Amino acid sequence: MSAQVVEFPRKEPSLAPILSLTATAMNSVNSVILDRMQSEIPLIPALAGHLISGGGKRMRPMLTLAGAELVGYGGTRHHRLAAAVEFIHTATLLHDDVVDGSETRRGKETANIVFGNPAxxxxxxxxxSRAFELMVEDGSLKVLKILSGASAIIAQGEVDQLVAQRRIETSEERYLSIIGRKTAALFAAASRISAVVAECSEEEEEALDAYGRNLGIAFQLVDDAIDYDTGTAEMGKDKGDDFREGKMTLPVILAYARGDAEERLFWQDAIAGFRIEDEDLEHATRLIQRHDAIAATRERARHYAQRACDALSIFPENKARAAMVEAAQFAVSRGY
Known part of the structure; x- marks a missing residue:
């Protein structure tokens, strides 16, 4: 009699390895963040703290810390630079919520609702400004060039997204260009600077840049899928925000391209802002499900996550590399 094959349950990817890898260094980063968000104007730390304490994953600074572990960096410069990365990210979130008129983020009222748009x-x-202070204090013109360049690219991506808003003709190519700027640029820069402070080779810098860039695209693709996925948990912003704001994300682009004439008319009205009620969102979600647009979006995310993992192949296999690979796998499989 042949032996019975026992199949063990497949372990779901998790952020636990990268969280464990960077925990000690992240404590130092958090100390820098707490110190540098202080001001003699009480409203500033109150408002900044409202968002910073909101329970985000801190993915971007985590990449700087994990990259430093990967290349064996033994100093502490990356702690302050990781804080600079988080300040850049937080600043863009504050500005985004004003531009988008968002009301909640991670289950809390957004700062613009609590404190007003001007503040x-x-x-x-x-x-x-605090981010740039930290960069200047580090003293590396190369680091300054990478992070300041990323900041400019993010702003361009946000402007391009604003221009593309409520434009049904937005192509998948343009969409990928937008998320490559507004999301992936900071992932790439955060990863690359760890190689710079460790004085690694240009090849290693580019490998970490490629890891972060592809991870960032995968991360945003999944965010955009989650916005229409009724089976997922709560995410960072209100479910349906993208729909009501007329954003042409990949699930919509695919559903529109695959839809019949009647469905296309619905999408044209919805993206133009004429169909934004709850029942319209429900109908949009059904159309997206009907044409497997969420599955297709996640499949594209898996492609970019694999490219991120492949970029790390030039580094020796170690605990840091394994944690970064699993973080990329988690970015695709997550439901929040």
């Missing part, structure tokens, strides 16, 4: 924009500017 939110100005505190975002304050955090950008």
């Amino acid at each position: 939110t924009v100005l505190v975002g500017d304050f955090l950008f």
Whole structure:
């Protein structure tokens, strides 16, 4: 009699390895963040703290810390630079919520709702300034060039997204260009600077850049899928925000391209802002499900996540590399 094959349940990818890998260094980063968000103007730390304490994954600074572990960096410069990365990210979130008119993020009221738009924009500017102070204090012109360049690219991506808003003709190519700028640029820069402070080769810098860039695209693709996925848990912003704001994300682009004439008319009205009620969102979600647009979006995310993992192949196999690979796998499989 042949032996019975026992199949063990497949372990779901998790952020636990990268969280464990970077935990000690992240404590130092958090100390820098707490110190540098202080001001003699009480509104500034109150508003900044409202968002920073909101329970985000801190993915971007985590990449700087994990990259430093990967290349064996033994110093502490990356702690302050990781804080600069988080300040850049937080500033963009504050500005985004004002531009989008968002009301909640991670289950909490957004800063613009609590404190008003003018204060939110100005505190975002304050955090950008703190980020640049930290870069200058580091003293590396190369680091300054990478992070300042990323900041400019993010702004261009946000402007391009604004221009593309409510434009049904937005192509998949343009969509990928937008998310490559507004999301992936900071992932790439955050990863690359760890190789710079460790004085690694150009090849290693580019490998970490490619890891972060592809991870960032995968991460945003999944975010955009989650916005229409009724089977997922709560995410960072209100479910349906993208729909009501007329954003042409990949699930919509695919559903529109695959739809019949009647469905296309619905999408044209919805993206133009004429169909934004709850029942319209439900109908949009059904159409997206009907044409497997969420599955297709996640499949594209898996492609970019694999490219991120492949970029790390030039580094020796170690605990840091395994954690970064699993973080990329988690980015695709997550439901929040």
